[in-house]
Amino acid sequence: MSHTKFIVRKVAVLGAGVMGAQIAAHLVNAKVPTLLFDLPAKEGDKNAIALKAIDGLKKLKPSPLAAADLAQYIQPANYDDDLSLLKDCDLVIEAIAERMDWKGDLYRKVAPHLGAHTIFATNTSGLSINALAASCPEDVRARFCGVHFFNPPRYMHLVEIIPCLGSDATMLDNLERFLVTTLGKGVVRAKDTPNFVANRIGVFSMLATIANAEKFGIRFDVVDDLTGPRLGRPKSATFRTADVVGLDTFAHVVKTMQDTLPNDPWHALFKSPEWLQKLIAAGALGAKTKLGIYKKDGKKMFVLDPLKGEYVGAGEKGDDAVKDILKIADPAEKFRKLRASSHPQAQFLWACFRDVFHYIGFHLGDIAHCARDVDFAIRWGFGWSVGPFETWQAAGWQQVAQWIDEEVKAGKALASANLPAWVLESDRAGVHFAQGSYDAAGARLLGRSTLDVYQRQLAPAKLLGEATAPLGETVFENDGVRAFTTGDDILVVSFKTKAHTIGPDVLEGLNQAINIAEARFKGLVLWQTEEPFSAGADLQSMLPAFMMGDWDSIDGIVNRFQATSMRLRYSQIPTVAATQGYAFGGGCEFVMHCDRVVAALESYIGLVEVGVGLLPGGGGCKEFALRASQEARGDVLAALKDYFMAIATAKVATSALEAQEIGFLRKSDCVVFNAYELLYVAKQQALTLAEAGYRPPLKIKCFAVAGRSGAASIKGQLVNMLEGHFISEHDFTIASLIADVMTGGDLEAGTEVDEQWILDLERKAFMQLLKNSKTQDRIANMLTTGKPLRN
Template sequence: MSQTKFIVRKVAVLGAGVMGAQIAAHLVNAKVPTVLFDLPAKDGNKNGIALKAIDGLKKLKPSPLSNKDAVNYIQPANYEDHLHLLKECDLVIEAIAERMDWKTDLYAKVAPHLGEHTIFATNTSGLSINQLAAGVPAELAPRFCGVHFFNPPRYMHLVEIIPCTGSDAAMLDNLERFLVTTLGKGVIRAKDTPNFVANRIGVFSMLATIANAEKFGIRFDVVDDLTGPRLGRPKSATFRTADVVGLDTFAHVVKTMDDTLPNDPWHAYFKSPQWLQQLIADGSLGAKTKRGIYKKEGKQMFVFDAAKGEYVGAGEKGDDAVKAILKIENPAEKFKQLRASSHPQAQFLWACFRDVFHYISYHLGDIANCARDVDFAIRWGFGWTVGPFETWQAAGWQQVAGWIDEDIKAGKTLAAAALPAWALEADRAGVHFADGSFDATAGKLVGRSTLDVYQRQLAPAKVLGETAGLLGETVFENEGVRAFTTGDDVLVVSFKSKAHAIGPDVIDGVNTAIDIAEARFKGLVIWQTEEPFSVGADLQSMLPAFMMGDWDAIDTMVRRFQTTSMRLRYSHIPTVAATQGYVFGGGCEFAMHCDKVVAALESYVGLVEVGVGLLPGGGGCKEFALRAAQNAQGDVLAALKDSFMAIATAKVATSGHEAQEIGFFRNSDSVVFNAYELLYVAKQQALALYETGYRPPLKVAGFPVAGRAGAASIKGQLVNMLEGHFISQHDFTIAALIADVMTGGDVEQGTLVNEQWILDLERKAFMTLLKSSKTQDRIANMLTTGKPLRN
């Protein structure tokens, strides 16, 4: 008999602060009805505090909500009137301020009201779960654990589950299943040590950077220039990250380490530096007060100079010689040169890496179950592209271990603690291998979780050293695509081009894949091995024909693009697009023509061609005209106006749900919260369509268009925008052409046209714009700077 399914029908979040409100937002994104509790307000509506927090969610950017209606499913509540609602909740997440006494007082108040199977979890970034568990009644202890979401909860992939000694194993598995599939999270199980895994190491890395910046005399803006994307880390790098997190919050986490880790060999560094305490005392708390380590006055940016104790003009960059070392592809060579260089910035960077490597190897046994958890925690919780253990292993484990050992003995490291014996073993090649990652406590390798939910991840996140290899068995490959199968009668196509741009090779590849799928498979899925889905047409591939003025060649290319879109719609096998990241231009057109879209929640979708002075030429205008005719209740123009605006303003949906609201995706398309489950779900959808006796849709003989009267109505509004200087003359030209195409050209209102009619109009308009000098300027600007030109 298999176990009973764990179904989460409703969740309560206790505490409507920043984290509580945003956790509630992400729960309702996932269609989980949520009750948001806070203290009763002193005046007015007793739910005032929760109501204010819910209202605040609508104003945040980037939005914690994936669609505008989600917020209506958060029910405001207060502890005086609504404790009885807790009975109906399968999961209760406490997310109040980080104070042990406040939390345990609340537990005493809510415990009698919880259902007999309710999971009770505390969202804390560092308090002891076992100490908190001592504050819950004995019968609740098996259903109690820590769950640590990262800020902002919608976007940060990491959630740490921290069991207490009494946590029930089946309860922890159920919670993990819910977090992984329903909320789309990357879960690691952490030990109950201060700040757990990600914050313990991520915050130490920031403290080591601060200490080494002072030691080598490196300005904060230079540190940020060197420790951001150049190291595979977020743009906010080190000091900007502290501003974003809040200097007071950062100081609080540091104080937790100071108070709870008195015997840590690095304890001397678990202090907020004097300059940081001074900024906090002055109320300069970072982004939330518009002034922290950085501040902006007018257009000028200033950065705090700790040595001078005052703000100075910001914008200094790292030295070119040091940046050249960071560009070296071979990690072993890069580290060798950083360590050997006498440049203070290079010495600073080596010291930052070395001190983090020293710390994580020394503490691996007491803070994590294995090295993989450390690397995933830092990648998913702090946004590094490569984890610290992976970085060390890639650079040559033994060589780097030897250098760290030398520096410890020479007194150059932040702490004098010796490297653990395992790190210096003569035959050690690293910590990640094909059959597992190193667990320092047991001295053995630990495999991946065998929890059933991970069977849905056909291409899970990998750490360096795990067998990477190509997924599945290659069926066909050309310069543009690889088509493969994982043995279940579905052909999967992945693009090989940069940013998965669609050029001639990709178009040829997709057509060949459709031929093969029609002959031998049950369905076709377009899925990329990593983000983005596609940035659209490959303008670079058009350049030679463009330079020579070979307009016929380009016209043929656009026609081929349109034919491929139409084949995705009318082929004799079900086609499914599995999207994540950018789904722009031609990528969006391909997705719109598939039978089904399975979108990762974080799919950013738009027909953005006006940014390069063009209009959608791969069937996007046609598809919206057709959908408007199908959805119109008598008035085609009314049904068309919103989609016209979406194209004319290059509107981008900021989630899979919003893509459905705007109309890029259909309401019958699916949104998946965990991007690692995309391929599995897309293949299941293709097979389900096949099993229902799939036939392609019948081609519409004729559908009504809004005609020249509809185009005139739209152009009337465009004239107002032009005269009000909201758009340029060229914007007007492009938008007017889009209006002509989408309304069916120079025909009477209500005229019946077929898809090819609109495709021909679309292609002609595309070619007209391509020959215009203003469009050519926009394309050149995009290809050279990567930014749109408004001319």
């Protein structure tokens, strides 16, 4: 570590608009004390504007705050009274409206108040960083750069760092370290070109889609059906995304392209269509005004028909023949069929891909440092599962390049610019290789960043064309799990099942891995190669036994499940669960039984068995009964009630911090903001426990339960809910059984039991529900539709 440690003690955000307030929210999620500035209010409390924005954060869905009480750590401020506070900030982020003149005025106002080492950054989505730097005094320019967050900042992984000509290299590295580890972001360093990398290409893609939809006569709702998840893109697809972003914001970014890219061969495309201008003029700005390209009337959805200039019923889907082409797994065949089809929807899709490929091929040299930056920017900033260059390369670089070249020359593309020579090289296989990604300006391959913070990413974001060998060295593998080591004394276990569900193979494999770890390793980490952590028990694998009424074999599986949870707790080595995404049901139960959890902030944890008409049968009821007893100050029932409600209502924590509040995670568990650092941190935790002379906890001989009087008290409330029609008869049956199990069954209040006592009750109740026809209906419905049935 040659550099001085960069410590961020406090950050200020200038501008309490949508982005500013949400950036402030994510900073306090990460325990960074934050000031939120805005203009002084004309009357009353001078901080009224910032206060209103902070209050607004609590109402937004999905929540920008990872825990409800975090808003109090954002300190409201105004430019009249509080500029002196900026000297103590290590980073100041400007996030006011996208106007050069307003930003310049603000810079001149705040610059004298910045500390000598304060980093000053702008969250502009497309204005020139060098032009903005000119409004800063000379001595601030070395500490000035662009830091462009994507909306919503808590959930979008991308942040673009855009240096100005004088930006100090060490400052940029320090900022990147902070963004990657503290805020959990994926950083792309961009050039100072209009709209930078993600918006330049992402917005071009939307404009090309709009233009081709008009050319081929495709309705907006059909476009959204075809350009969403079917292409590995967000559900909001194209037009709904514009509504969500705000039609005015979208038009603004387009206007920036129109004004600042006069020589772009696609310049004619950079204008808002007439129908869009009309919507904006009428104040229909999308989701924020509840009216845009789409409108909702009661339960019915309507969509704009630009030709008629009026709304028509929405919900039309793409043609089956075209959807079948999109299902083809082999990209080369899929593109060949799309291009060869005479169906307008297929021609439309091919045209959209062709125009984006044409654009990124033509502009790679001037927009980005290499092709990897383009793909990550679009994946992390626009939510595509595969980047545009990766898509092209997977479909066969040369064939696609040849098609684009032919169609450009035939005047079929949106612009007549020829592809650059490098694209058409006769031996080119693509842009991503094991040695690096293509940099068109330097005609070379660039490797990944060597910044120290990336050494913590043992399994960084994958990119097509890079080496894809599985991580580490396999120690043991069966159909359910792979156990491997990355050259230290920790055994890492990953599940191989779909959604990482837990069936007999996983139970078998995990037990075998614990045996191996006890014999040869210092610790064991449960970590999945991608989200989710686990969707819970594999009900599908129980189906045959279920159909045949082979209850003994299912009882055996549940017994094995419980025993595996208990082994995670009492084995001779420390066990650490590393979670991200969903950890439901049995997955949550495994998490609750490990010695330590390292949870990515975006971990959604819950005991959700009630949704399929069951109760937690892998130790979840027991664990909450035990924790309630340990926390109770004399009154076990009082401590138990919230835990009971969490199970009975299938409550899911919407962040790792909320999971700590509900009790799925302990306060001592670690929360990590960058999911790519999970494995590194989890292994360090396991090693730390081992180095501290780990011994398994002593088996708990006895703990007090709330008994039948506790169960009666809970059931009294359930009766009220049933009579008020808040829950169904079957919900009442399930919840009553959960109450019986969690209070220890037919015993006096305060009776002491051991863990096995509750585990046995739990298993018996689980089997009882499994034999109930209403539960069987719920399970069947979940397996066929993926949705819970309320019966």
